[in-house]
Amino acid sequence: MRLKGKHIILGVTGSIAAYKAAYLLRGLVKEGAEVQVVMTPAAKEFITPVTMSALSSRPVASEFFAANDGTWHSHVDMGQWADLMLIAPITAATIGKMVAGLADNLLVTTYMSAKCPVYIAPAMDLDMFAHPSTLKNLEILQSYGNIILEPGEGELASGLHGKGRMMEPDRIIDEVVKSFDSKKKLLTKKVLVTAGPTYEKIDPVRFIGNYSSGKMGFAIAEELANQGAEVTLVTGPVSLSVNHPNIKRVNVESASEMLKASKSVFPEMDAAVMCAAVADYKPANITSQKIKRKEDEMSIELEATKDIAATLGSIKKENQLLVGFALETQDELKNAAGKLQRKNLDFIVLNSLQDKGAGFGVVTNKITILSKDNKAQEFELKQKTEVAADIVEKIVEELGNL
Secondary structure (H helix, E strand, O other), X not given: OOOOOOEEEEXXXXXXXXXXXXXXXHHHHHOOOEEEEEEOOHHHHOOOHHHHHHHHOOOOEOOOEOOOOOOEOOHHHHHHXXXXXXXXXXXXXXXXXXXXXXXXXXXHHHHHHOOOOEEEEEOOXXXXXXXXXXXXXXXXXXXXXXXXXXXXXXXXOOOOEEEEEOOOHHHXXXXXXXXXXXXXXXXXXXXXXXXXXXXXXXXXXXXXXXXXXXXXXXXXXXXXXXXXXXXXXXXXXXXXXOOOOOEEEEEOOOHHHHXXXXXXXXXXXXXXXXXXXXXXXXXXXXXXXXXXXXXXXXXXXXXXXXXXXXXXXXXXXXXXXXXXXXXXXXXXXXXXXXXXXXXXXXXXXXXXXXXXXXXXXXXXXXXXXXXXXXXXXXXXXXXXXXXXXXXXXXXXXXXXXX
16 A cells, blocks of 8 residues: 555545546545545535545535534644645636635635645646646646646547546556655665564474564564565564565564575665564474473473574675664663674664563563664654654664765
């Protein structure tokens, strides 16, 4: 979903092309956008608010005050809420009002309150579109910073053939996506993220593992993808799912499998984020049959797993960024600084189990980012999605310095 979480105002005016707004709205919602429809009174003569409300799952705004209960539709609130405003179709009349600042309906007042990019898709007969006043008004709107989605040529409602057909909904959606993509900070970048626990087998039914849910690593992968990065997510056994098209998921179970998967893709990566809670030890011998319970004690010989972050740190090139994680219970900064140096990391994200609300199995986290120069940047307790944004912002900053 290329527009997941984006807030879009869809303005609809009184054009015969208003029926296309339903297809456009459906496409925006399918791409994950939250859409608030604002219709002019004339638009309701061509397509009903009921249709648009059903497709957007939100009441359509048209009048300044709702007729049934007098609720005020605040154009100011809508203008601040939106990430982008799209008026499609837009008539010559509304274009003229926007140029002149004639705020006599909710759509124009919302446009004048909008603090976001505004896209307009003209739709009218060829002579109206070619009229000097329309062309001049479009030039003025463009000079204000609005983006004009040029109409196409073809058969028009009048039966004439020429320029004036509203740009097709699929193309408009692609233009909207491009608008958001242009602001992404990690376009063309490739990033490896490891997440979740590893399971080290004892026998066919038992293993050594930990409480990691994978939520932090998945949140980082999602935020990286939202910023345009192509993400390879190598994850241990977790119940989480990913839907972002920029995330390629690789499922593994053991530390050795995670190492192999990470090492195979690392050379082509711009950055790697080692967020997985990898087992430090594994059974020296795995039995092929289930170990039967005995009355006396049983011991399992363990051997160290290979350190994934340190392995990648040993082959890291100058133009690659390597980020580590440290979950500590005591001497937190000292232990994290030691890992930072030993593993050749560029910065390390420190969690302390002493901090309430941080650690495994919760939706919040409290981190400190420790850089190579031993500067520590502390963050307050936040949702893991917000923590992910802080970490990705640091990644953007450090990649810019390479």
